[in-house]
Amino acid sequence: MSKAVTDESFLRRALQLARHGVGRTSPNPSVGAVLVRGGKVIGEGWHRRAGLPHAEVEAMRDAARRGERVRGATLFVTLEPCCTHGRTPPCTQAILAAGIRRVVVAAADPNPRHAGKGLELLRKAGVVCRLPIAEWAEQRAAGGGANSQTAIGKRRLLALAATRLNEAFNHWIERRTPFVTVKAAMTLDGKIATAAGESKWITGERSRQVAMRLRFDSDAVLVGINTVLADNPGLTARAPSGRVRKPPRRFILDAFARTPPDSVVVSDQFAALTTVVVSRAAPARRVKSLAQRTRVLVAPARGGRINLRWLLKRLGSEDVTSLLVEGGGEVNAAFLEAGLAQRVAFFYAPKILGGRDARRGVAGAGARRLADLIELREIEWRRAGEDLWLSARVGKEQG
Numbered sequence: 001m002s003k004a005v006t007d008e009s010f011l012r013r014a015l016q017l018a019r020h021g022v023g024r025t026s027p028n029p030s031v032g033a034v035l036v037r038g039g040k041v042i043g044e045g046w047h048r049r050a051g052l053p054h055a056e057v058e059a060m061r062d063a064a065r066r067g068e069r070v071r072g073a074t075l076f077v078t079l080e081p082c083c084t085h086g087r088t089p090p091c092t093q094a095i096l097a098a099g100i101r102r103v104v105v106a107a108a109d110p111n112p113r114h115a116g117k118g119l120e121l122l123r124k125a126g127v128v129c130r131l132p133i134a135e136w137a138e139q140r141a142a143g144g145g146a147n148s149q150t151a152i153g154k155r156r157l158l159a160l161a162a163t164r165l166n167e168a169f170n171h172w173i174e175r176r177t178p179f180v181t182v183k184a185a186m187t188l189d190g191k192i193a194t195a196a197g198e199s200k201w202i203t204g205e206r207s208r209q210v211a212m213r214l215r216f217d218s219d220a221v222l223v224g225i226n227t228v229l230a231d232n233p234g235l236t237a238r239a240p241s242g243r244v245r246k247p248p249r250r251f252i253l254d255a256f257a258r259t260p261p262d263s264v265v266v267s268d269q270f271a272a273l274t275t276v277v278v279s280r281a282a283p284a285r286r287v288k289s290l291a292q293r294t295r296v297l298v299a300p301a302r303g304g305r306i307n308l309r310w311l312l313k314r315l316g317s318e319d320v321t322s323l324l325v326e327g328g329g330e331v332n333a334a335f336l337e338a339g340l341a342q343r344v345a346f347f348y349a350p351k352i353l354g355g356r357d358a359r360r361g362v363a364g365a366g367a368r369r370l371a372d373l374i375e376l377r378e379i380e381w382r383r384a385g386e387d388l389w390l391s392a393r394v395g396k397e398q399g
Contacts, residue, residue, distance in 0.1 A: 006039065007076070007104050007130065007132070008132065008158055010034050010036055010041075010074075010076040010104070011034075011076050011078070011104060011106050011132070011158055011162075012158065013032075013034050013041070013044075013076070014032040014033055014034045014055075014076045014077060014078045014106065015032060015078055015106065015158075015161055015162060015165065016032065017032030017033070017034070017044055017045065017046040017055070018030045018031050018032030018046055018047075018055070018078045018162075018165055019032070019165065020032070020046050020048075021046050021047050021048060021049075022165070022217050023216050023217035023218070024048060024049055025047050025048070025049055025050055026050065026168075026169070026219050026319070026321050026322070027050060027169070027172070027219075027319040027321050028047060028050045028169070029047070029079055029165075029166040029169040029170075030046070030047060030078075030165055030166060030169075031046065031047045031054060031055040031056075031077065031078050031079045032044075032045070032046040032047075032055050032077070032078050033045050033046070033055035033056045033058065033059040033075060033076065033077040033078070034059060034075075034076040034077075035059045035060065035062075035063050035068075035070060035073050035074070035075055035076075035100075036073060036074045036075075036076065037068070037069075037072065037073040037074070042063045042066060042068035042069075042070070042073060043059040043060060043061075043062040043063030043064075043066065043068060043070070043073075044058075044059055044062050045057070045058025045059035045060075045061065045062050046058060050087065051087045051088070052088075053088060054081075054082070054088060054091050055077060055078075056075060056077055056081055056091040056094060056095060057088075057091065057094050059075070060094065060098055070098045070099065070100060071098065071099035071100075071101075072099060072100075072101045073100055073101065073102075074100070074101065074102040074103070074104065075095065075100050075102070075103045075104070076104045077103065077104070077105055077106070078105075078106045078107060078162045078165065079105070079106070079107050079109065079162070079166065080105050080107065080108045080109040080114075080115070080116070080118045080119055080131075081095060081103070081105075081118045081119075081122070082109070082114070082118060083114065083117050083118040083121050084114060090118075091118070092118050092121050092122055095122060095127065096122070096125050096127070100127065101127065101128065102127065102128040102129070102130070103119070103122055103127055103128070103129050103130070104129075104130045104131075104132070105119065105129070105130070105131050105132075106132065106158060106159060106161075106162035107159060107162035107163050107166075108131060110166070110169070110170035110173050110174060111173050111174070112174070119131065132158060132159060167179060167342075167343075168219075168321045168322035169321050171321075171342060172316060172320075172321035172322075175316070176313070176316040176317065177312040177313055177315070177316040178219065178220070178312060178315050178316055178320045178321055178322055178323040179321065179322045179323070179342050179343070180312070180323045180325060180335055180340055180341045180342055180343070181214065181218070181322070181323070181324050181325065181341070181342065181343040181344070181345055182325045182332050182335055182336060182341045182343070182344050182345070182394075183211060183214060183324055183325065183326050183344075183345040183346070183347075184326075184332060184344075184345075184346050184347070184361040184362070185199075185202050185203040185207060185208075185211065185346075185347045185349070186202065186203075186346060186347065186348055186349070186361040187202055187348070187349055187351045187352055187353040188348055188349070188350065188351065188352055189352050189353060189354060190360055190361050190362070191353040191354075191355070191358040191359060191360060191361070192328065192329065192359050192360065192361045193230075193328075193358065193359040194353065194355070194358055194359070195355060195357035195358050195359070197230045197231075197359070199230075199231070199359075200231075202349050202351065202353075203347045203348075203349045203384075203387050204349065204384070204385040204386055204387050205385060206384045206385030206386075206387065207347040207349070207384040207385060207387040207389065209384075210347070210384050210389060211345070211347065212237060212238055214324055214345055215235070215237050215247070215248060215324055215326075216237040216248070217322070218248050218322045218323065218324040219248055219249060219319075219320045219321050219322045219323065220248050220249040220250070220251055220315065220320045220322070220323050220324070221235050221247070221248050221249075221250055221251070221323070221324045221325075221326055222250075222251040222252075222253065222323055222324070222325050222326070222327065222331075223235065223250075223251075223252060223253070223325075223326050223327050223328075223331065224252070224253045224254075224327040224328055224330065224331040225252060225253060225254040225255075225256075225258050225259060226328050226330070227326070227327055227328050227331075228252055228254070228259055228260075228263055228265065229258065229260075230328075232260075232263055232264055233264065233265070234247075234264045234265065234268060235247055235248075235250045235264075235265055235326075236268075236270065246270065246273075247270055247273060248273070248324070249273050249274075249275065249320065250265050250270075250273055250274040250275070251274075251275050251277055251311075251315075251323075252265060252274065252275070252276045252277060253277050253306050253327070253331060254276050254277060254278055254282075255277075255278060255279040255281065255282065255301050255304045255305065255306055256278070256279070256281060256282050256283070256286075256304070257276065257278045257282035257283060257286035257287050257290060257296075258286070259276050259290060261289055261290065261293060265294075266290065266293045266294050267293065271293050271294045272294065272295075274294040274295065275294070275295045275296070275297050276290050276294060276295070276296050276297070277297045277299050277306055277311060278290075278296060278297070278298055278299070279298070279299060279300075279301030279304070279306065280298060280301070281301065281304070282298075297314070299311055299314070305334070308334060308335065308338060308340055309338070309340065312340060325341070328359065328363075329359055329360040329361055329362055329363030329364070330363050330364060332361060332362050332363070332364075333362050333363050333364025333365075333366075334364065336362060336364070336374055336394065337364050337365065337374070339394075339395065341394045342393065342394055342395075343391065343392065343393055343394060344376065344390065344391070344392055344394060345389070345390070345391050346361065346389075346390040347384060347387050347388070347389050347390075348387060348388045348389075348390070349386070349387050350386055350387070374394065374395070375394075375395060375396055376392035376393065376394060377392065377393050377395070377396065378392055378393040379392045380392065
């Protein structure tokens with residue numbers, strides 16, 4: 001087995017470890033690390049929560065608990081080690097102090113101000129560094145035989161997996177707005193509820209479990225006032241055991257403060273995590289009543305519609321890196337038509353509802369010409385029980 005193949009196998013293990021932190025580390029990225037000496041794993045770790053040690057340090061501590069010597073070892077990590085002070089000291093400092101000989105990284109730092117600087121610092125100190133994604137680009141440009149192309153493809157997939165793992169963090173660090181995923185559960189003809197509003201349950205249990213995981217992995221979830229009035233959702237995150245976990249932050253688009261004071265999101269044990277977003281046109285009495293139970297945010301609005309761009313900038317400034325939109329058709333359309341969504345997660349049940357008055361998963365004005373359609377890319381279709389689950393990026397490839 002070649003060193004390159006061995007390196008990539010250890011990076012895959014680091015990716016497995018990194019996934020343990022998804023939904024727990026925000027506003028930090030999810031990172032995994034593996035320490036290896038002589039082909040043997042001597043330490044493993046992942047970043048568990050913002051403010052706690054990073055994955056590299058966790059792996060070093062694990063090696064110490066095992067009685068292993070770190071000096072001279074190789075570190076495999078899913079993200080370029082940080083070289084700046086934050087809540088914790090820079091990982092490059094810990095790597096050098098530990099005497100690690102070699103570092104292999106799956107993805108570069110997404111912050112343009114820091115990208116490549118961690119590896120540059122380590123190289124200048126004599127540490128051998130490898131970034132497979134850069135090698136993939138160079139080898140692809142140089143061409144090569146079938147075997148070479150297969151190896152290049154594997155490295156590319158590994159790098160893409162490492163980047164996808166932190167796509168929300170990467171988006172937030174570059175734009176300072178949350179990565180938005182629009183989620184909807186629909187019939188095959190795109191309906192989310194009957195004309196009377198009945199929607200439980202269109203999709204099956206497995207789809208609901210996947211959707212719950214999406215919620216758990218997000219910093220915040222957003223719905224419109226019509227969803228609150230029709231369904232009175234809790235927007236909590238339930239474990240497979242049924243135990244209710246602490247939910248993500250909950251945002252309600254409610255320009256005129258119509259959220260009932262006894263609604264679940266305002267009156268349950270997690271009410272402090274709820275923000276009702278109102279406009280200046282909202283009656284002061286209703287706003288005051290809601291403010292006694294939860295947070296109220298007054299946002300710019302036009303024609304009774306909250307300014308979503310303003311709201312996303314506000315959420316980004318509050319360290320919300322990922323937002324799951326679970327609104328009705330109008331809210332979903334508002335994000336998609338304005339180009340404010342980065343991903344869709346659509347669940348399709350093998351059912352047909354029909355009816356011109358049934359509620360659609362995406363409503364809004366719609367495209368007047370085929371040229372104006374919202375395009376999807378990086379398409380992934382999966383089975384979720386009897387349902388189909390579509391995950392895709394929104395919009396054309398940039399560049």
